[in-house]
Amino acid sequence: xxxxxxxxxxNTTDFxxxxxxxxxxxxxxxxxxxxxxxxSSINNLQAVVDFTNTDEAILKRITTxxxxxxxxxxxxxxxxxxxxxxxxxxxxxLGDSDPEKYPxxxxxxxxxxxxxxxxxxxxxxTFNAIFKVRHALAFxxxxxxxxxxxxxxHTPIITGSDxxxxxxxxxxxxxxxxxxPRNEDGTVNYKEDFFGKSTNLTVSGQLxxxxxxxxxxxxxxxxxxxxxxxxxxxxHLAEFWMIEPEMAFFDIHDNMDLAEELLKYVIRxxxxxxxxxxxFLKGRLxxxxxxxxxxxxxxxxxxxxxxxxxxxxxxxxxxTEAIQILKSSKPNQKKQFxxxxxxxxxxxxxxxxxxxxxxxxxxxxxxxxxxADIKSFYMRQNEPDELGRNTVAAMDxxxxxxxxxxxxxQREERLEKLEKRMHDMHIPVEEMSxxxxxxxxxxxxxxxxxxxxxxxxxxxxxxxNIRDVIAFPRxxxxxxF
Ligand code: 4AD
Ligand code: MG
Numbered sequence: 280x281x282x283x284x285x286x287x288x289x290n291t292t293d294f295x296x297x298x299x300x301x302x303x304x305x306x307x308x309x310x311x312x313x314x315x316x317x318x319s320s321i322n323n324l325q326a327v328v329d330f331t332n333t334d335e336a337i338l339k340r341i342t343t344x345x346x347x348x349x350x351x352x353x354x355x356x357x358x359x360x361x362x363x364x365x366x367x368x369x370x371x372x373l374g375d376s377d378p379e380k381y382p383x384x385x386x387x388x389x390x391x392x393x394x395x396x397x398x399x400x401x402x403x404x405t406f407n408a409i410f411k412v413r414h415a416l417a418f419x420x421x422x423x424x425x426x427x428x429x430x431x432x433h434t435p436i437i438t439g440s441d442x443x444x445x446x447x448x449x450x451x452x453x454x455x456x457x458x459x460p461r462n463e464d465g466t467v468n469y470k471e472d473f474f475g476k477s478t479n480l481t482v483s484g485q486l487x488x489x490x491x492x493x494x495x496x497x498x499x500x501x502x503x504x505x506x507x508x509x510x511x512x513x514x515h516l517a518e519f520w521m522i523e524p525e526m527a528f529f530d531i532h533d534n535m536d537l538a539e540e541l542l543k544y545v546i547r548x549x550x551x552x553x554x555x556x557x558x559f560l561k562g563r564l565x566x567x568x569x570x571x572x573x574x575x576x577x578x579x580x581x582x583x584x585x586x587x588x589x590x591x592x593x594x595x596x597x598x599t600e601a602i603q604i605l606k607s608s609k610p611n612q613k614k615q616f617x618x619x620x621x622x623x624x625x626x627x628x629x630x631x632x633x634x635x636x637x638x639x640x641x642x643x644x645x646x647x648x649x650x651a652d653i654k655s656f657y658m659r660q661n662e663p664d665e666l667g668r669n670t671v672a673a674m675d676x677x678x679x680x681x682x683x684x685x686x687x688x689q690r691e692e693r694l695e696k697l698e699k700r701m702h703d704m705h706i707p708v709e710e711m712s713x714x715x716x717x718x719x720x721x722x723x724x725x726x727x728x729x730x731x732x733x734x735x736x737x738x739x740x741x742x743x744n745i746r747d748v749i750a751f752p753r754x755x756x757x758x759x760f
Contacts, residue, residue: 280350286320288353288363299350300324300365301373303402306385307341313367315349321407321559325356325364337370343385344376344402390747397751397760405563408556409748412549413736419548420501420522420732423541429497429524434484436503439476440714442486444656444706447508448479449517480505483729484523485657486714489690492525492725493717499524501732511755513744514629514682516733518753525727531659531672531689534726535645538676538685539593541730542643546585549739557582557739564741577680581741584679593643593676599623599664601646604639605631623668626653629682636677649673656704658688660696674728681738687728694718 280299288298302317302324310330314323326349330338341347350369356362382396383403393400400406424431437451453473454460460471469477484500491498500523507517524537550557561581568576579587596604605611605620605627618628627646636644648661651669658671676685691697697718701708708715736748746752751760 282348284319285315285317285322285324288324289320289322289361291353291363294353294355294363296353297350297368298353298365299348300326301346301348304341304343304345304347304376306343310338313341313347313349315347316402316404316407318407321404321411321556322361325358325361326351326367327364328367328370333370337372340372340375341370342376342378342381344378344381344383345372346374346376347371348373390744394746394752401750404559406747408553408559409736409740409742410750411556412553412560412740413748415549415552416545416736416739417501417732419545420541422548423544424499424524427497429499430491430495432484432488432491432498432500434481434487434500434502436481437474437478438481438487439474439478440486440711441479442481442483444704445482445508447506448482449505449507451478451480482506483521485525485727485729486711488523488525488727489657489714489717489725492527492727493721493723496528497524497526509755512629513746514734514737516745516749516752516754519745519749520732522730522732523727525725527723527725529689529726530724531647531674531726534687534689534728535593535595535647535674538674538687538728538730539645542676542685542735543589545735546739547589550582550585550589557585560740560742567743584741585739588643588678591642593645594640595645595647597648598627598646598650598670599648601627601631601635601644604635608634608639610634624650624652632675632677632682633679636679636682641679643679644677645674646677647672647674649675651700654688656701656706657690657697659691660700672726678734678738680743681734683731684734684738685728685730687726689724689726692718692722692724694722 282301283298285300285302300315300317302315305314305316305323307313311328313326313328315326316323348371349365349367351365351367353363354366356364383399393403401410441448460468462468481504483504484502488498488500502520503518504521505518508515564581602620602623610616611620616630620631648670651660651671654671654673658673661670661672663669672689674687675683678684694715698708733745733748737745740748742748746754
């Protein structure tokens with residue numbers, strides 16, 4: 280008999296049909312009611328066992344976590360909480376789950392506990408909902424770019440360059456560290472390594488993306504990126520997924536327009552396609568908020584927050600304007616910020632970003648034209664401002680509850696200016712000759728950005744720790760699963 284998925288049953292009115300369902304037991308009550316989940320829906324199907332006619336030994340094996348196959352008639356449920364239920368005529372245990380050992384119980388577990396059993400947490404309703412939303416968002420990203428005619432590029436994971444120039448790379452090597460090959464002067468002889476040179480996991484696909492954009496016009500990447508930054512926060516991962524579009528003949532304004540359109544498109548997609556999951560996550564978040572003091576609670580629920588984001592245009596201001604706002608802000612005046620803003624040129628911390636978004640503008644903000652000194656080498660250099668300060672055509676998008684969700688810029692397309700800046704910033708110009716070829720041969724204005732996929736999933740699901748929106752989080756001292 281063909282297996283039916285639970286998601287196709289819950290709203291049916293086609294009663295009386297005989298069907299087969301296979302899934303995992305969530306709960307078993309009164310020796311009679313099994314809540315089965317097969318992963319297709321965040322909702323369970325209730326299967327009713329005729330215990331008087333079922334072998335005692337079988338009943339004992341219907342435990343939380345066990346995999347079972349049930350066949351029976353689909354009937355309208357008279358009980359509360361579900362429209363349909365299955366009257367079981369045949370039950371088979373596919374895989375036992377020892378209730379003494381199975382870590383998931385039919386009660387609510389804390390997210391911290393679930394992180395310790397990341398290999399089993401998919402079996403909870405919360406993680407089912409999160410990963411359905413994550414899937415929908417990934418699909419929407421591809422659909423958005425596909426509709427616009429962008430080419431999906433697969434840029435390399437192993438590279439010889441540091442795209443951000445920040446030195447936060449994981450090295451890739453086959454060198455046996457107990458037996459390191461040395462040159463005569465004692466330095467490591469990378470010539471004996473697999474690639475004959477030092478390589479690392481990519482921190483961004485941007486540089487290769489730029490090469491492709493200068494041929495195909497509009498491209499995007501969507502892949503894993505790696506950062507060996509030692510930030511143990513709820514917003515950082517050592518391995519995260521990034522979406523990086525790169526467009527020839529775009530300036531920074533076109534770049535901002537595209538980023539805002541993309542964000543709104545994928546959020547709208549999630550609202551349209553993940554109604555049940557988002558409704559569940561909204562309830563979860565409300566519960567979590569109740570634990571907080573009144574003053575810290577959000578005044579919007581998850582769905583209103585997403586809707587609000589769609590209906591309002593993002594505020595666009597320059598870094599210089601942001602510094603003025605922050606300087607005279609209450610938390611700065613009252614010395615409540617951990618890092619006080621006293622002069623132009625400082626990098627913004629997440630407390631400042633969140634102040635701008637959550638307290639001042641109360642909506643997403645795009646910050647542009649950052650000081651050149653705190654941004655990457657490839658960003659386009661603006662004319663010095665009236666005080667002679669150097670800025671670059673950078674743009675960061677800041678989101679409520681998240682801080683920076685997008686980082687991007689118009690790129691420096693002028694060879695001389697780029698080469699000079701690379702020299703000044705100690706970027707190996709010779710080694711990156713391939714990158715500079717785009718500026719040597721048919722250079723053109725172009726721009727792009729990177730959207731941190733997990734930060735997007737955090738925002739849409741209302742989760743608060745980035746470790747809960749990626750299947751197997753990689754963070755300092757944690758690569759267990
Ligand atoms: O601002 P970032 O470092 O920019 C780049 O990598 C550029 N090459 C992008 C481009 O222009 N093509 O990173 C972009 C985004 C951030 O805004 C953030 O959302 C996310 O990537 N991100 C991280 N997400 C999780 N964990 C980390 N450690 C992250 N670092 C950056
Ligand atoms: Mg950034």
